[in-house]
Amino acid sequence: MSEPRIVVEDLSVCLGEAEILHGVSLAVGAGEFLTVIGPNGAGKSTLLRCLDGILVPSAGRVRIDGRPLDEISRRELARRVSFVPQPDAGFLDFTVRSYVEMGRYPYLGAWAALTAEDAARVSEAMELTEVAALADRSMASLSGGERQRASIAAAVAQGGSILLLDEPTSFLDYRHQIQILDMLDRLHHERGLTVVAVTHDLNSMVAFSDSVLALKDGRVVYSGAPAELLTEDSLASIYDAGFRLLPGGYDGLPLVLPARNGS
């Protein structure tokens, strides 16, 4: 594997008294798809925010393409890394096109119009994510799946080659979950994007990824290939819950079924 794009060394984050992350280290190679799993409150979203400099860690550091985050300006970082947060109905009602165009912010002057290249990147991102037909709709009028696609379109238009996603398939029905996963798979394989996604979806998202990182109580408890993670024992220790593994998942992986108490 070539030089890693993201390197995290001994990262700790304290918010007030609470320690959210403790001594987390990881590396993500170019073109790698890393899934971050773990129970609620394990620090997954916090880790993702540290990778994009939205949160400043209390100790340790993050390097992107070999450079420490605090030496990279926000605009320059935005040209490398795009973040897709959990859906949030923003306060203002922008059209889908306006929203995706905002992805071009790190390339634009205050009142400068979009250049031909900006416009091309915006159209391309909207076609890749299949939201071109929705261009003049308002964001508020979209369904959950459409809004998530528009949100990814804006991140793609931003032009960085590292994509961070916070639970991109939560709140979506099955068809839309698969649609988003297929889209991420295409962005990852066809365009070589490096992807880090936080998820609770152990069946599909984990199977789509090259490697998995499991967090529990702010610490890394597993890091490696999906196949080795998916055992009843390791899942039970991560989630403090029973699981049954059945044959027949994607890529020869088992299907994960949470076990009911006493079964």
Add this chain to the structure above:
Amino acid sequence: MRADLRLVLLGALALAVVGVMPFVGIHALPLSVLADPRSTDPAAVIFWQIRVPRVLTAFVGGAGLALGGAAFQAIFRNPLATPYTLGVASGAAFGVALASRLGLSLVVAGLSTHTVAAFAGALVAVGVVWMLGRLRPDFSSTVLLLAGVAMSFFFSSLILFLQYTASLGDSFRIIRWLMGGLGAVDLRTLVPMVPVVLLGGLVVAWHARELDLLATGPEIAASRGVAVARTRTVLFIATSVMVGGVVAACGPIGFVGMMAPHICRLLVGANHRRLLPASILFGGAFLVVCDTAARLVFFPAELPVGVITAFLGAPFFLWLLVRKVGPR
């Protein structure tokens, strides 16, 4: 582009309002007053010395308030935010009340005591809220907004105390100032307000794209490349100084700052590169129209313009809301 067309129409309308309103009054003035600004003809004196400064003050004031409201609504992501959200108006009112009660004379550079006291009070109130934000950098914008509201109530109670202990005359003067009005406006009030509003307005306008992103969410803004904390600070200071300047000159005129941005969003959409110019044009023209009405309806007495703004503006806003015109 329908939104662009609406913006152009709004511009034409604003130009017409500013051009025509100085001629409007109980005594409509003839066009001949335009010929010589220095003429001693009474009509020309009324036109150039009284009505033109007043119309311009109303336009600049309304534009500043609307721009301030648009900026604060985006930063706080709250449709109820006003340019007074951080306590500018109540601080200014306290300044005026205190100066009246103590009989202070604070004439600086030809500005009236009220203007100076109001500007100083506005800056003190915003300064306190801003310091709170600095002490706790993890304060969310919601907390800052609540701090501003708490400051407003604090100053309001101080104002009530001052009024309770004041003479009837002083008390009335304070109430009258609180209603906002342009009756005492002349060139000396207009001249210092213009650079303050212009400077603040330029800073806000320069951040149109950042306002789009901040309205979408601080995390998205940061990940798209906005230096969120620094941008917010710059916008807070620029907006507060601008609004403080307007309040010092015109009093805490209500409604324009909160509603003009909403009306403009219904007309031209949420994009701040259209919304900010639209707010300047609409807010300015709206206050000119309201002030003209304030001069006329009770002639020879004058209504405080603050009474008119909400009386005319609220039904208009409700009508727009129900009709849902504009790009959705």
